[in-house]
Amino acid sequence: xxxxxxxxxxxRASLADPQIRANFRNAMDGLMGKRTAAFxxxxxxxxxxxxxxxxxxxxxxxxxxxxxxxxxxERNGIRVHWARDGEEACKxxxxxxxxxxARHVIKGKSMVSEEMELNHHLAGAGIEALESDLGEYxxxxxxxxxxxxxxxAIHKNTGEISDLMHAKTGTEPRRDVPYLTSAARQQLRxxxxxxxxxxxxxxxxxxATGTLxxxxxxxxxRLTTTVxxxxxxxxxxxxxxxxxxxxxxxxALLTRSATGQHITTYFNMISGxxxxxxxxxxxxxxxxxxxxxxxxxWQDDELLETLRCIRCGACMNHCxxxxxxxxxxxxxxxxxxxxxxxxxxxxxxxQTQDLPSASSLCGACGExxxxxxxxxxxxxxxxxxxxxGDKLNPSVVRGHGVKRRRLEALVWRLWAWGHARPxxxxxxxxxxxxxxxxxxxxxxxxxxxRTAPVLASxxxxxxxxxxxxxxx
Amino acid sequence: xxxxxxxxxxxxxxxxxxxxxEQPDFSVLTRRQWSAGERLDLFxxxxxxxxxxxxxxxxxxWLTPLVGWLQQREIxxxxxxxxxxxxxxxxxxxxxxxxxxxxELRAYDRxxxxxxxxxxxxxxxxxxxxxxxxxxxxxxxxxxxxxQPRLMSLVPPIHIAVLDADRIYSNWLELLREQDWAAGMPAxxxxxxxxxxxxxxxxxxxxxxxxxxxxxxxxxx
Numbered sequence: 001x002x003x004x005x006x007x008x009x010x011x012r013a014s015l016a017d018p019q020i021r022a023n024f025r026n027a028m029d030g031l032m033g034k035r036t037a038a039f040x041x042x043x044x045x046x047x048x049x050x051x052x053x054x055x056x057x058x059x060x061x062x063x064x065x066x067x068x069x070x071x072x073x074e075r076n077g078i079r080v081h082w083a084r085d086g087e088e089a090c091k092x093x094x095x096x097x098x099x100x101x102a103r104h105v106i107k108g109k110s111m112v113s114e115e116m117e118l119n120h121h122l123a124g125a126g127i128e129a130l131e132s133d134l135g136e137y138x139x140x141x142x143x144x145x146x147x148x149x150x151x152x153a154i155h156k157n158t159g160e161i162s163d164l165m166h167a168k169t170g171t172e173p174r175r176d177v178p179y180l181t182s183a184a185r186q187q188l189r190x191x192x193x194x195x196x197x198x199x200x201x202x203x204x205x206x207x208a209t210g211t212l213x214x215x216x217x218x219x220x221x222r223l224t225t226t227v228x229x230x231x232x233x234x235x236x237x238x239x240x241x242x243x244x245x246x247x248x249x250x251x252a253l254l255t256r257s258a259t260g261q262h263i264t265t266y267f268n269m270i271s272g273x274x275x276x277x278x279x280x281x282x283x284x285x286x287x288x289x290x291x292x293x294x295x296x297x298w299q300d301d302e303l304l305e306t307l308r309c310i311r312c313g314a315c316m317n318h319c320x321x322x323x324x325x326x327x328x329x330x331x332x333x334x335x336x337x338x339x340x341x342x343x344x345x346x347x348x349x350x351q352t353q354d355l356p357s358a359s360s361l362c363g364a365c366g367e368x369x370x371x372x373x374x375x376x377x378x379x380x381x382x383x384x385x386x387x388x389g390d391k392l393n394p395s396v397v398r399g400h401g402v403k404r405r406r407l408e409a410l411v412w413r414l415w416a417w418g419h420a421r422p423x424x425x426x427x428x429x430x431x432x433x434x435x436x437x438x439x440x441x442x443x444x445x446x447x448x449x450r451t452a453p454v455l456a457s458x459x460x461x462x463x464x465x466x467x468x469x470x471x472x
Numbered sequence: 473x474x475x476x477x478x479x480x481x482x483x484x485x486x487x488x489x490x491x492x493x494e495q496p497d498f499s500v501l502t503r504r505q506w507s508a509g510e511r512l513d514l515f516x517x518x519x520x521x522x523x524x525x526x527x528x529x530x531x532x533x534w535l536t537p538l539v540g541w542l543q544q545r546e547i548x549x550x551x552x553x554x555x556x557x558x559x560x561x562x563x564x565x566x567x568x569x570x571x572x573x574x575x576e577l578r579a580y581d582r583x584x585x586x587x588x589x590x591x592x593x594x595x596x597x598x599x600x601x602x603x604x605x606x607x608x609x610x611x612x613x614x615x616x617x618x619x620q621p622r623l624m625s626l627v628p629p630i631h632i633a634v635l636d637a638d639r640i641y642s643n644w645l646e647l648l649r650e651q652d653w654a655a656g657m658p659a660x661x662x663x664x665x666x667x668x669x670x671x672x673x674x675x676x677x678x679x680x681x682x683x684x685x686x687x688x689x690x691x692x693x
Contacts, residue, residue, distance in 0.1 A: 026675070027674075030675060041504070043503075047501075049494075049497075050498065050500055056490075056491075057496060060489065066480065082475040082476040134681055153672055154675075156674075158673055158674045161673050161674075180678075181678035181680075181681050182678075182681075188682065193589065193592060208654065209653075209654065211657050217669050218669070219683025222622070222626050222662075222682075223683075226626070227584070227588075244653055244657075245498065245648070246496075248643075248645040249496075249500075261522075262665075264665070265522070265666050265669055266665075266668075267663035268662055269662070271661070272659040274659065275618075278617065279582065279583045279621045280623050281621075281659060295482045295483050296482075298483065298486070301490070301491055
């Protein structure tokens with residue numbers, strides 16, 4: 001064990017905090033209900049199949065689509081940059097900011113920028129990066145990280161946010177959401193006017209037209225991409241789709257799965273900088289395409305399905321583990337079920353070994369996923385990779401085998417060996433039945449909240465044989 | 473080797489092709505069709521459910537009800553287009569309709585850099601045209617241009633959009649096919665569905681967090 005807190009210690013701390021539990025429970029219950037209501041009247045299975053097919057088709061043409069996206073963006077006047085990892089992406093963005101002598105950067109919500117810790121990087125170069133999404137703004141004021149990919153500040157209630165804004169920005173300590181919201185509006189409007197550069201994420205990048213699509217409710221994404229003289233969009237390479245039509249099912253699925261809305265307030269499609277003669281919009285638009293482990297995942301047919309993700313968060317909202325421990329317990333950029341399959345790829349299994357096991361495999365995440373990512377199967381796959389040893393399916397994920405224990409492997413080898421020899425198996429079984437009074441009552445973590453199962457005096461085989469004999 | 477070459481190189485090196493999906497079938501998106509009357513009703517219902525307001529107005533005289541709405545709210549400045557038919561009609565009939573009692577008409581006639589603080593703090597409302605509406609989601613379609621720049625529908629606290637009832641489509645896919653968006657996209661295209669909102673503080677809805685707090689749709693019939 002390292003000194004760094006593990007998933008288990010963090011989860012235990014969250015479980016012991018009634019405030020966190022209540023905040024998440026209320027939010028997740030509400031979101032599940034809203035999602036169900038939003039899909040009423042839809043052939044949901046058919047729509048999910050379409051969503052999965054559209055994403056899978058895009059991934060099957062990934063290198064071609066990326067080249068097409070680049071060519072069409074450049075044609076539209078959007079400069080395209082490539083980055084092998086988060087570090088390189090941060091460097092590209094920092095340099096772009098420096099070229100424009102930028103001191104103040106305003107940001108729209110972007111999970112990939114969290115993934116590469118962009119704000120930290122920019123701060124190192126003396127550039128202030130301010131989050132403008134209300135939830136992200138709150139999280140930044142609190143010097144925390146988002147606990148949910150759609151609702152970053154969901155772990156806080158109104159009282160906590162009111163106290164925070166009072167302490168950090170001097171607002172009145174009122175537990176009044178409209179007041180707090182309008183106070184944030186005033187604070188951020190000044191920042192929008194001063195910002196030298198706006199940085200946003202991308203929800204879908206359309207190759208055929210060179211269009212960057214952004215989904216949002218607040219309007220901060222539109223301000224970020226319109227008011228400052230330079231707009232830098234940053235996205236993972238997997239976000240590309242073929243044509244505009246492909247966006248239609250994904251948009252229909254995304255907002256309904258995420259928050260139960262039929263659509264968000266703004267769906268913003270950007271296909272170039274300010275044209276000659278126009279009066280607003282950025283003079284320059286840049287697109288930074290970030291790999292950061294994605295091309296690695298993409299090599300494996302099964303793991304690649306993770307890349308279909310459209311970042312709706314429905315898997316979190318429906319996860320019995322996430323709902324109870326909250327987003328921070330995972331200690332990763334992407335929490336919840338999708339984080340459990342994505343983070344091991346981005347960081348390697350050595351750092352994320354607890355994540356694939358932090359699941360009861362109940363299957364809810366896979367059932368609600370709008371693009372049908374088989375999350376439970378992928379969790380099982382990663383558990384196997386973490387202990388290695390399947391000769392037919394060699395492990396490929398970085399850090400595989402990190403949980404392999406010699407004793408455990410030996411026990412299983414003996415188990416397999418014994419089960420392949422009937423006489424030995426029967427002898428072992430009889431012995432275990434005779435000696436069952438010796439069975440320990442305590443079996444580590446398993447019996448902390450359960451009683452240990454007791455071996456039966458008789459095997460199922462024997463019972464069935466007796467029953468068949470009696471009834472004939 | 474450049475990052476571009478290395479990333480594309482790695483992708484091109486894949487041993488076997490990625491398992492392709494089944495051919496996507498988009499019919500699930502366009503199956504629900506409504507008559508013109510139903511489309512208008514659904515549009516209204518959807519946009520009202522997200523705090524938008526709909527006012528049906530006669531095509532020949534939509535200025536009178538608009539001015540009534542504005543004056544009732546004591547709006548003092550209104551930003552409106554100059555070239556678009558909507559702006560021309562409005563400007564031509566403005567004095568008669570308002571009886572010189574305001575609001576004052578303004579135009580977005582300078583680059584944003586030249587009047588940023590003014591636009592951000594002195595304009596009460598902005599009126600724009602739309603390219604159409606979407607019944608299923610209660611959305612307005614805007615393609616901002618030199619006459620109606622991007623920030624018009626975003627910065628002033630009230631956005632008023634003019635929508636012709638016969639341009640309400642069932643869904644977005646149908647609209648983008650019929651208007652042939654694939655042929656060429658503008659620098660910015662928008663779907664707007666209600667006023668700006670957030671639920672980031674304990675899931676409590678609040679309006680006007682960054683954009684307009686009010687959205688009025690004038691449906692011309």
